[in-house]
Amino acid sequence: MSRSIARPVLAGLAATVLTGAAAPAAATGSAPGTAPTCATPLAPVRPVAALPWPQQRYDTGQLTPLASGAGVTVAVVDSGVDRAHPQLAGRVLAGTDLLDPGGDGSRDCAGHGTGVASIIAAAPRAGVAFHGLAPGARILPVRVSEQQVVEGRESGRTVSADEFARAIRWAVDHGADVVNLSVVLYADDPDVRSAVQYAVDRNVVLVAAAGNLHDSGDPRPFPAAYDGVLGVGAIGADGVRATFSQTGPYVDLVAPGTEVLTAAPGQGHHRVEGTSYAAPFVAATAALLRQYRPELTAVQVAERIVATVDPAPGPGHGGGYGAGVLNPYRAVTETGGGRAASPGAVVTLADVRADPAVVARQARRATARDRALLVGTVIGAAAVVVALLALVLPRGARRRWRPADPS
Secondary structure (H helix, E strand, O other): OHHOOOOOOOOOOOOOOOOOOOOOOOOOOOOOOOOOOOOOOOOOOOOOOOOOOOHHHHHHHHHHHOOOOOEEEEEEEEOOOOOOOOOOOOOOOOEEEEOOOOOOOOOOOOOOOHHHHHHHOOOOOOOOOOOOOOOOOOEEEOOOOOOOEOOEEEEOOEEEEEHHOOOHHHHOOOOOEEEEOEEEEEOHHHHHHHHHHHHHHHHEEEEEEEEHHHHHOOOOEEOOOOOOEEEEEEEEEOOOOOOOOOOOOOOEEEOOOOOOOEEEOOOEEEEOHHHHHHHHHHHHHHHHHHHHHOOOOHHHHHHHHOOOOEEEEEOOOOHHHHOOOOOOOHHHHHHOOOOOOOOEOOOOOOOOOOHHHHHHHHHHHHEEEHHHHHHHHHHHHHHHHHHHHHHHHHEEEEEHOOOOOOO
């Protein structure tokens, strides 16, 4: 494919908008000095209170006391991020807009980048169960595309490959510790390859979507296929690879990518699917690690994430699952490197592992319980003996019983 037609494509499929009463529309006016507003504003949607299945799988109650991503900057190179969403307010830095120069990356006419960013850093909010995996992280938006593949067809505007490469470099130069690339370029472009190496050389963790064209023969996706980039495929709530998720050696691991709840521009939430939405779970995990273990290099962070995956569902799965299924809790808490888990049964909900302190406390309780049972048994037996003596001895005295004379 020639460079002249190589274009980044957002790796999200058509979103399913939740039905119900519409929330008030987001404001469409632009602040002075920002890019113009969207030609066709997205329809508003209502907030969703239900607990999303990825949060059941990744019990953030275990993670929050350890790390939240605080102090870590995650660049979202995407369709922009709406900082006005209630769960993203105060969490989105001033970025840049390479699609419509003059903006700061906060305009999102596709809703894609806002959803990706929310998986990473959406704040907890009363009445809403959904929140990001690393809610303490800060999002650096870099707007590059509105183009998505819907029903096998590309639609929407996007920057050129060289501008996409410039976006990666811009993110690195402006303090990104992690860069999320839910964008696929189906051509090996030298500028993009060079930009990826630029980020790797500067100790930045790169996470990219593996693409959604499995039914089209799994064309090689970039940047996921470059060395130094974590390529992420998608699974459903059952732990099985999503049918659209591409397979190949560029898939390093998989994460939730179907029926994923995300924030929508303005307010409210969407249910979406695509490897676009699997990648930010991995990027968020990288943010947690960069806070919790700041001494680790970007390469070590990536190695640790891959080494602590959960098993993929059964042998013979080829490149569809990579090393296995993302487990943020293991990535943060387990010590040492180690190899990735071998194939086996996959756990579909939160993988709750025993805390050593809890195990010790349970052992102490079991010992105390056994002692109590023993003491209770002895006391009970003594009580029976006393009762029998109280009953038998008076009768013996009346009958003049005597001990047998040993002589």
